[in-house]
Amino acid sequence: MPSTTFTRGPQDSTALLLTIEEHLKTVCIVLSLCAAMAIPSAAKKFTVLANFTGPNGAYPLSTPVQGPDGNLYGTTFQGGASAGTIFKISPSREIFVFATLEPSLAAYHLAFHPSGDLYVTGPTTSSYDRVYRITQGGEVLIFYRGLGRPQGLAFDRDSNLYVAASHGGHRGIVRVTPQGHAETVLSGSGLVGLALQPSGRAILTTVSALFTLDWDVRGLPLIG
16 A cells, blocks of 8 residues: 655655554544543433524534633634624624635634634635734734645644645645744645644644654644
8 A cells, every 4th residue: 555755845855754554543543532432322412502694604614613712713614794704602602703704615724823813724726825813803914825725724832833735836734934934844745734732743634544743843732
């Protein structure tokens, strides 16, 4: 079976080889944890947190994230004032329209900066897509422009932003510094998402697989 290769930088010859066996081991661990945490069907109880009616958004496709203020944030694919909506759900289950963005071809992706600002990507057909910064007051600003189909994103401890995107003709993980300088730090076809752990391990996702990678990048601790 073929291996999947990720390479540091856009054209560095030093490859970080992740074999199919490593991929299967990771998937088995995840599935084992899910099985161990499974709740018997009779004990499951689901509570509706919010209903989307159109004006407050429609089709909530992306994964919600918890903000440092304790509220839950997520996005809808349609609805709102003109396109996709960034919604906020309070601990008391009140739902608010936090911000509105331009249309996206796929789900939006969210990550909180240590300052509390929310960063969002939404891939389009452009090769010059934007990363948005939404202030705590809901003001939408452009943090960086010039990525192709930006998707998953995460911050490290130094407030550098890592985005699964195309940059300079290469697909991979792009690091954008707080000053707005971008460079491809890991190349790999099909990369669409990532998570950075405080231990220095990264979780990478492609369109068809899940990988772990020991990397010299330390992520932020989880909220809560």
